[in-house]
Amino acid sequence: MFTRVPRQSLTLTATFARCTLRAGRHLCFDGPLLTTCVLIGRLSRKPRSDWRRRGENSRTIMPAWVIDKYGSNDVLRFTRNAGFPVINYPNEVIVKVLSAGLNPLDVSMRDGYGAAALSMKRDPLNIKQSGSEFPLVLGRDASGVIMECGLDVKHFRERDEVWAAIPPWKQGSLAEFVVLSANEVSHKPKSLSHVEAAAVPYVATTAWSALVNTGGLNKDNCAKKRVLILGGSGGVGTFAIQMLKAWGAHVTVTCSQNAERFVRDLGADHVVDYTAGPVEEPLSSLEKFDLILDNVGGDTERWALNLLKPWCGAKFVTLITPFLQNIDSLGIADGMMQSAATGATKMLKHLVKGVHYRWGFFAPSGPALDEIREMVDAGQIRAVVEETFSFSQVPQAFEKMEKGHARGKTVVQISKGGEDL
Numbered sequence: 001m002f003t004r005v006p007r008q009s010l011t012l013t014a015t016f017a018r019c020t021l022r023a024g025r026h027l028c029f030d031g032p033l034l035t036t037c038v039l040i041g042r043l044s045r046k047p048r049s050d051w052r053r054r055g056e057n058s059r060t061i062m063p064a065w066v067i068d069k070y071g072s073n074d075v076l077r078f079t080r081n082a083g084f085p086v087i088n089y090p091n092e093v094i095v096k097v098l099s100a101g102l103n104p105l106d107v108s109m110r111d112g113y114g115a116a117a118l119s120m121k122r123d124p125l126n127i128k129q130s131g132s133e134f135p136l137v138l139g140r141d142a143s144g145v146i147m148e149c150g151l152d153v154k155h156f157r158e159r160d161e162v163w164a165a166i167p168p169w170k171q172g173s174l175a176e177f178v179v180l181s182a183n184e185v186s187h188k189p190k191s192l193s194h195v196e197a198a199a200v201p202y203v204a205t206t207a208w209s210a211l212v213n214t215g216g217l218n219k220d221n222c223a224k225k226r227v228l229i230l231g232g233s234g235g236v237g238t239f240a241i242q243m244l245k246a247w248g249a250h251v252t253v254t255c256s257q258n259a260e261r262f263v264r265d266l267g268a269d270h271v272v273d274y275t276a277g278p279v280e281e282p283l284s285s286l287e288k289f290d291l292i293l294d295n296v297g298g299d300t301e302r303w304a305l306n307l308l309k310p311w312c313g314a315k316f317v318t319l320i321t322p323f324l325q326n327i328d329s330l331g332i333a334d335g336m337m338q339s340a341a342t343g344a345t346k347m348l349k350h351l352v353k354g355v356h357y358r359w360g361f362f363a364p365s366g367p368a369l370d371e372i373r374e375m376v377d378a379g380q381i382r383a384v385v386e387e388t389f390s391f392s393q394v395p396q397a398f399e400k401m402e403k404g405h406a407r408g409k410t411v412v413q414i415s416k417g418g419e420d421l
């Protein structure tokens with residue numbers, strides 16, 4: 001049955017086969033490549049689960065909201081024929097999505113933001129045709145149940161209830177099933193429903209990456225720190241306030257006046273209304289800060305770094321970066337060069353004034369979600385769901401996201417679970 005293939009070409013064939021599997025082209029080949037594709041698919045997953053024995057293994061399609069091109073809300077299309085996810089690597093799991101969270105990134109991705117950079121990440125060898133990302137499933141947060149595990153997955157079993165933040169280059173959670181790396185998945189907090197759990201992972205892992213990995217804060221060093229959050233009433237802000245308060249920091253927040261009560265309820269110590277006039281004036285009369293988390297961008301960099309304590313290791317971490325936009329407009333090589341030059345120039349410019357300038361990025365992380373789960377189950381952090389939509393209302397959920405002025409998160413309930421789990 002097997003043709004002998006030299007070891008080196010087998011490795012190359014396997015690598016190419018993985019790329020091809022990812023490209024969804026595995027049916028177009030025969031010979032060693034097809035054999036390798038089939039073997040990887042078969043060998044990467046554990047022997048048939050209950051779920052598969054019940055006949056689900058015959059499924060090749062599933063319901064999902066997809067886009068077939070970038071554009072405004074009318075590009076969203078519901079289909080019952082989206083491709084069923086496949087375990088391609090032994091550390092992957094298939095999750096049945098019960099609830100999906102939306103983020104501003106979903107609206108931007110629908111419009112085409114980041115398309116060039118994300119295509120490069122999906123297809124580093126550039127072997128696919130342009131537009132091969134379609135039909136594209138949006139949705140970066142998932143809460144659901146594991147249906148199948150790859151061979152190397154030790155930490156999870158079928159039927160485990162999990163939550164995850166999905167990297168933007170992967171198919172998203174506005175679908176009945178999603179395939180994820182086990183490193184991106186974490187057991188869901190027991191104290192949250194799936195709707196509540198879907199409101200947390202993306203903003204939580206972004207805040208964690210910005211505040212902990214980039215900002216250097218943690219539960220042991222926050223007690224006397226003064227932190228300013230620019231834009232505290234949205235998804236990232238509402239999570240960051242609670243996490244910093246749980247760690248004992250003093251938290252000042254900017255938001256519009258009608259969100260003051262809301263952010264104070266989450267623990268904010270001091271609130272400044274940005275709609276009442278230039279916000280830098282009231283902020284500059286306050287004691288200086290150890291860290292600023294910028295969720296707003298625009299002209300904040302012009303004045304906000306002056307609010308940091310100089311020569312004390314204080315940091316300004318902004319989530320509004322030109323990284324993906326540069327790649328979209330200049331191409332990969334020039335875009336990355338431009339971003340590196342911009343970032344380095346800004347870092348140096350502020351370093352000579354004794355403060356640190358940093359870009360913060362979302363980073364998918366199951367281990368970070370494990371720590372966040374403990375804080376949630378300990379009652380230190382609650383999920384802030386602003387509005388819930390049904391699976392048939394995904395376009396309305398996007399319309400709501402586009403209006404801005406979020407007070408927490410928008411969640412889509414994909415399924416209530418039940419007898420099929």
Ligand SMILES: NC(=O)c1ccc[n+]([C@@H]2O[C@H](COP(=O)([O-])OP(=O)(O)OC[C@H]3O[C@@H](n4cnc5c(N)ncnc54)[C@H](OP(=O)(O)O)[C@@H]3O)[C@@H](O)[C@H]2O)c1
Binds near residue numbers: 105
């Ligand atoms: N770099 C990354 O990897 C990364 C990851 C996640 C998010 N982000 C970005 O970070 C930003 C925040 O994300 P999010 O999920 O928290 O967004 P969001 O849920 O839409 O919240 C943004 C909040 O900012 C407030 N706001 C707007 N303009 C403001 C201003 N001038 N001053 C103070 N508050 C202002 C708005 O409330 P009002 O009603 O008070 O205006 C809104 O609630 C977004 O731009 C997002 O794209 C970047």
